[in-house]
Every structure is written in structure tokens, then in C-alpha cells.
Amino acid sequence: TDTEISRLIGADYFNGSVLPCDNETSPGNWMVYCSGRLLQAVMAVKLYPDSKTFVDQPMKANLTGEVIISEFNHRFPGPIEKISKEEVADFVNEFFDKEGLELDVCELPDWIPRPSSISQIQDPTYQAFAQRLHFIWIQLCRKMKPEVKTDQERFSLLYVPHQFIIPGGRFREFYYWDAYWIIRGLLGSQLYSTARNMIRNFAYIIDKHGFIPNGGRVYYLRRSQPPFFAPMVYDYYMATQDVQFVNDMIPAIEKEYQFWSKRRSVNVTVEDVMNETLHMFQYRTEAQTPRPESFREDVLSAENFEGRKRKQFFKDIGSAAESGWDFSSRWFKDGGNLSSIETTNIVPVDLNAFLCYNMNIMQFFYQLTGNPIKHMEWSTRLRNFRDAFTKVFYVPARKGWYDYNLRAKTHNTDFFPSNAAPLFAQCYDPMNSQLAVDVYNQMETSGAFAMPGGVPTSLHKNTHQQWDYPNGWSPLNHMIIEGLRKSINPTLQQKAFILAKKWLETNVMTFNASNAMWEKYDVKEPDAKLATGGEYEVQAGFGWTNGAALDLILTYSDRLKYSGPLLQSLISDTTSSSDPPSTTPITSSSTYFGFSHSFLLPCTIIVALLL
Numbered sequence: 001t002d003t004e005i006s007r008l009i010g011a012d013y014f015n016g017s018v019l020p021c022d023n024e025t026s027p028g029n030w031m032v033y034c035s036g037r038l039l040q041a042v043m044a045v046k047l048y049p050d051s052k053t054f055v056d057q058p059m060k061a062n063l064t065g066e067v068i069i070s071e072f073n074h075r076f077p078g079p080i081e082k083i084s085k086e087e088v089a090d091f092v093n094e095f096f097d098k099e100g101l102e103l104d105v106c107e108l109p110d111w112i113p114r115p116s117s118i119s120q121i122q123d124p125t126y127q128a129f130a131q132r133l134h135f136i137w138i139q140l141c142r143k144m145k146p147e148v149k150t151d152q153e154r155f156s157l158l159y160v161p162h163q164f165i166i167p168g169g170r171f172r173e174f175y176y177w178d179a180y181w182i183i184r185g186l187l188g189s190q191l192y193s194t195a196r197n198m199i200r201n202f203a204y205i206i207d208k209h210g211f212i213p214n215g216g217r218v219y220y221l222r223r224s225q226p227p228f229f230a231p232m233v234y235d236y237y238m239a240t241q242d243v244q245f246v247n248d249m250i251p252a253i254e255k256e257y258q259f260w261s262k263r264r265s266v267n268v269t270v271e272d273v274m275n276e277t278l279h280m281f282q283y284r285t286e287a288q289t290p291r292p293e294s295f296r297e298d299v300l301s302a303e304n305f306e307g308r309k310r311k312q313f314f315k316d317i318g319s320a321a322e323s324g325w326d327f328s329s330r331w332f333k334d335g336g337n338l339s340s341i342e343t344t345n346i347v348p349v350d351l352n353a354f355l356c357y358n359m360n361i362m363q364f365f366y367q368l369t370g371n372p373i374k375h376m377e378w379s380t381r382l383r384n385f386r387d388a389f390t391k392v393f394y395v396p397a398r399k400g401w402y403d404y405n406l407r408a409k410t411h412n413t414d415f416f417p418s419n420a421a422p423l424f425a426q427c428y429d430p431m432n433s434q435l436a437v438d439v440y441n442q443m444e445t446s447g448a449f450a451m452p453g454g455v456p457t458s459l460h461k462n463t464h465q466q467w468d469y470p471n472g473w474s475p476l477n478h479m480i481i482e483g484l485r486k487s488i489n490p491t492l493q494q495k496a497f498i499l500a501k502k503w504l505e506t507n508v509m510t511f512n513a514s515n516a517m518w519e520k521y522d523v524k525e526p527d528a529k530l531a532t533g534g535e536y537e538v539q540a541g542f543g544w545t546n547g548a549a550l551d552l553i554l555t556y557s558d559r560l561k562y563s564g565p566l567l568q569s570l571i572s573d574t575t576s577s578s579d580p581p582s583t584t585p586i587t588s589s590s591t592y593f594g595f596s597h598s599f600l601l602p603c604t605i606i607v608a609l610l611l
């Protein structure tokens with residue numbers, strides 16, 4: 001019953017547990033956004049359909065977290081299940097502003113209507129499509145109101161000095177690994193200073209917090225996301241040749257690497273490697289309580305756990321969120337149910353491949369900037385790590401790299417796109433082209449590359465999780481394609497092109513049907529469908545989907561030909577004008593990127609007219 005659910009949500013989760021944010025990470029507001037009876041009351045009455053809404057709401061001017069909590073306790077001293085929805089709603093309306101009000105839309109000073117990169121795309125459909133993606137950056141630009149800097153404790157939003165591109169929809173703040181694909185797209189749009197400023201924001205965050213949190217909110221301060229800061233700097237350098245910028249960013253990359261080494265490392269002894277302990281990395285948050293942005297969902301999922309087991313469950317949930325794959329059968333002991341989650345027992349192949357990539361980038365950066373000692377230090381680190389990586393993750397009998405499970409002392413040899421991360425990160429001897437061919441063939445036999453709409457996130461059906469079959473995500477499709485493209489083998493490079501074409505057709509056709517780019521797609525359908533599953537509705541926007549698509553179109557701009565159904569509307573909409581086309585998604589939902597259509601469309605037109 002509702003009362004039983006309220007009682008469950010109101011139980012004691014915080015005492016003695018590590019919180020997602022606390023007095024150390026966010027002194028003035030942790031008691032509102034990461035803990036406490038007010039948070040529980042809001043979740044118990046389901047004040048909003050999305051748990052994230054409340055924890056994104058700023059406190060009203062001249063209020064502090066302490067004052068709000070003491071007033072709440074004074075007004076409602078009794079059990080949480082006795083507080084009504086109306087009472088909670090009145091209290092929240094009295095003390096909080098609406099979510100998103102601390103951010104403004106912004107102009108991109110380096111945006112021009114027709115960048116030369118897009119004009120040189122050969123195929124008319126893809127040129128028109130890329131042009132539409134280029135317009136979307138304007139809608140996803142956000143800057144912080146000045147009070148976020150001057151009065152930080154009133155906001156769950158983390159202050160950063162420069163404007164940035166958001167994913168879109170409910171994701172109104174920066175996200176760490178999303179930003180890598182966003183930046184790939186910005187570089188394709190020749191928005192170099194926007195890309196540079198986003199990277200500078202992350203350097204600022206590393207300097208302040210010692211690492212990059214999952215996203216730009218205080219409730220993300222105890223977990224990170226896949227480490228893509230160094231690759232962002234690397235790709236920016238490849239596009240601009242700006243050595244000075246690389247020099248400026250090196251201290252931040254070093255500092256972030258320390259975070260992963262000190263707080264996320266794990267010793268692995270693989271059985272057939274005698275007496276050898278290998279130092280690897282894991283996704284492993286310290287937090288042991290429900291994620292504030294999904295508080296209600298986490299409490300309900302933890303219904304059958306108590307005490308230490310419940311703390312461990314929340315830690316495994318938060319650690320899966322740190323992986324970016326929240327949630328997936330990849331982390332489940334039984335391959336099907338969230339209740340069997342064991343993220344912290346797993347040594348993930350992708351995280352270790354990404355850190356291997358970081359090491360490679362660092363040895364390169366130190367050579368580039370003329371520091372032979374540090375170049376040598378990182379080269380040695382890379383060489384040793386690559387050897388260890390092969391020992392821990394490569395399974396000769398299954399011709400591939402796989403996650404290693406510390407509990408089961410075995411590998412998970414199921415298909416996941418993360419198995420291709422070492423190709424993307426080049427954490428193998430690139431001269432060993434046969435290895436890459438073997439890995440590709442092994443993945444192909446799973447059937448994952450034969451889906452009509454792109455590569456799915458797993459082949460585990462009916463888990464109803466968003467990072468599972470039949471959902472395809474742009475970062476993972478892009479990563480596989482790039483991994484194959486970067487190999488020295490022409491056959492694999494051709495396979496990369498075929499996968500890119502398929503993924504792009506899904507993007508174009510869905511855009512044509514819905515007038516929007518989406519967070520993820522259902523790839524089992526030939527006619528491109530929106531994805532389902534997970535704990536929130538599929539979101540429109542969408543930062544990394546735009547970025548990955550733009551990057552792939554530009555990579556293959558000389559030979560890509562659209563061969564799907566005729567999309568006359570897309571071509572006639574954009575090829576002859578620099579005005580922004582209509583951006584109303586064709587769905588039942590009434591909002592887009594968190595703003596109503598009636599607000600967004602005029603804004604876009606005004607920005608374009610100003611330009």
C-alpha cells in the first residue's frame with residue numbers, strides 16, 4: 001500500500017552510512033539534497049513523477065539548508081508516512097524555486113550558420129542532416145546565473161566558469177562521459193572555443209574536487225563516470241594543434257589519474273598467472289545510500305535487503321551509475337535481475353581500457369611538450385599496464401577481452417560492446433592486426449552486428465534495463481566503429497563503415513519521423529524506434545547522439561550515401577537557408593529539452609536572426 005511504501009522510504013538509511021554528498025563535499029546543502037527527512041518525505045509522497053526534479057530545485061533566496069531542515073522538522077516532527085502530499089507540496093513551494101531556473105540558455109560565440117566542414121559533405125541527405133544537428137547545439141547551450149557562483153550553497157548545481165552543452169531533457173547539467181561525444185561533435189561543427197571551454201570547466205572541477213563527478217550536481221560528488229578527460233584534450237589537440245592548451249591541461253590529467261589510482265584500484269590475481277598480483281581499476285563509489293536523483297526507485301529495489309546487505313546494494317547501484325551503464329545485465333550476478341547486482345565484484349574491461357588510453361595519451365603529451373623524463377615514466381607505465389591488461393582480460397579460447405569477476409574468479413564471455421573498448425583505446429599491440437580480426441569475428445558470431453538498427457548493448461532480453469537488448473547507444477556504437485576504423489586492417493575498416501552507415505540511418509530515420517535526436521534507440525526494428533526500459537522515459541536532445549552522429553558523418557563524408565527511404569522534407573528544409581528549422585519533436589510529450597515548444601522555437605529564431 002501507499003502507507004507501506006511511505007514507511008519503507010522513511011526508514012533509517014543514513015545513520016553511519018557514507019552519503020552521496022556530505023559535510024566534506026558540499027557543506028551547506030548536503031542535508032537537503034543527499035540526506036534527511038525532507039528528501040524522504042518528498043520521495044514518500046511521490047511529489048514529482050521523476051525523483052530527480054526535487055533534488056534539482058534551488059533553495060529560495062536568503063535561505064540555507066540548515067534553516068529549511070530545522071523548519072521542516074519543527075512543522076513535521078512525526079513519522080514521515082503521516083505527512084500528506086499537499087503538506088509536502090506546500091512546504092517545497094514555500095522554500096524552493098523550480099528546477100532549471102538557475103540556468104539560462106546561451107549563445108555560442110563561435111557558432112556560424114554554415115561551417116565549411118558541413119558544406120563539404122557529399123551526400124545531400126547527410127549534409128542536410130548534419131546541418132540540422134549543427135543547429136541543435138544552440139538549443140543545448142546553458143550558462144549559469146551569477147548567483148550560482150555567489151551563493152553556491154543554495155543550489156545543487158555545481159558551479160563551473162564557462163557555458164557548456166547539456167545532454168537535454170531531464171539532464172540539465174553537464175555529464176562527464178557524455179561530454180566526450182559532445183566535444184567530438186563540437187569539433188566537427190568547428191566550435192573550437194566552445195569545446196575548449198567545456199574542457200576548461202572539467203579542469204576547474206578536477207582542481208576543486210580532485211576528480212570529475214558523474215554530472216554537475218552535488219549528489220554526484222561521490223562517484224565519477226568513465227574517464228574521458230584526457231581523450232577530450234587529445235581530440236581537441238588533434239583538431240587544433242594547440243600545444244599550449246595541452247600543456248595547461250596536463251596537471252589536471254595527472255590529478256584525475258591519481259583519483260582512479262588511489263580510490264578505484266583493485267588487486268587482481270588471475271588463477272593461471274602464478275603469484276602475480278596485477279593492479280587494475282574498478283567502478284566503486286563509496287556511497288552506501290539511495291541515489292538522491294532516483295531515491296524512490298532505489299529504496300523500492302532494495303526492499304528485500306537490510307543492514308550491511310542493503311548498504312552494499314546501494315554501493316553496487318551507485319557503482320553501476322559510475323560506469324555510465326545504469327543499469328545492465330552486465331552487472332547482475334544472475335544476468336537478469338537488478339536485485340542480484342554486484343558491480344563491485346567486477347573488474348570492467350572498458351574502464352581499464354580507457355585508463356590504458358589515458359596512459360598512452362600522457363606519454364604522447366609529455367613527448368609533445370618536451371618532457372623526456374615524464375614521457376619515459378608514462379611510457380613504462382603504459383607498457384606494464386598493457387601487459388597486465390592482456391593477462392587479466394584476454395581469454396584466448398574465446399578470442400576476446402572480457403570483464404573479470406572477482407567472486408566467481410572467471411570471465412563473463414557474453415557479448416557486450418565494452419568488449420571492443422580495447423580496440424577503441426588501442427590497448428593492444430596495434431601491429432597485431434590478426435588479434436583485432438579475431439576479436440571482431442568472435443563478436444560477429446554473437447549476431448550483435450546483424451541487428452537492423454545498430455549494435456545493441458547486450459543480447460540479454462527482457463531485463464527491462466536501458467543498457468541491455470534491444471537498446472543501442474551512440475557512445476557504444478561510436479566506440480566499436482572507431483575501434484575497427486583505427487585498426488590497420490582494411491577489412492575491419494570496411495566493417496566499421498558498414499556499422500557507421502547503419503547507425504546513421506537509424507539516427508536519420510528517427511529524426512525524420514520525430515523531429516528530434518534521442519538518447520538511445522531500439523535497434524532490433526528495421527524502421528528505427530525509440531528505446532524503452534530503465535527508470536525514466538527516453539530523453540530528447542540529445543548531446544552525445546548529436547556528437548557521435550556528426551563525427552561519423554564527417555569521418556565518412558566522402559563516401560557516405562543515404563540509401564534509406566526518401567526524406568524530401570529534411571533536404572528542402574535546410575539546404576537553401578540558414579534559418580533554424582522547426583525543432584518540435586513529434587511525440588505525445590509537451591516539453592522539449594525541459595522547455596515548452598512555445599518558448600523554445602522563438603528563442604532559436606531570435607538567436608539565428610542575431611547571427
Ligand SMILES: OC[C@H]1O[C@H](O[C@H]2O[C@H](CO)[C@@H](O)[C@H](O)[C@H]2O)[C@H](O)[C@@H](O)[C@@H]1O
Pocket residue numbers: 052167171175176177178214215291293294321322323324325326327
Ligand atoms: O537519473 C538516473 C541516472 O541518470 C543518468 O544516467 C543516464 O544518463 C546520463 C546522461 O546522459 C548518462 O551519462 C548515463 O550513462 C545514463 O545511464 C546519470 O548519469 C546517472 O548517474 C543517474 O543515476
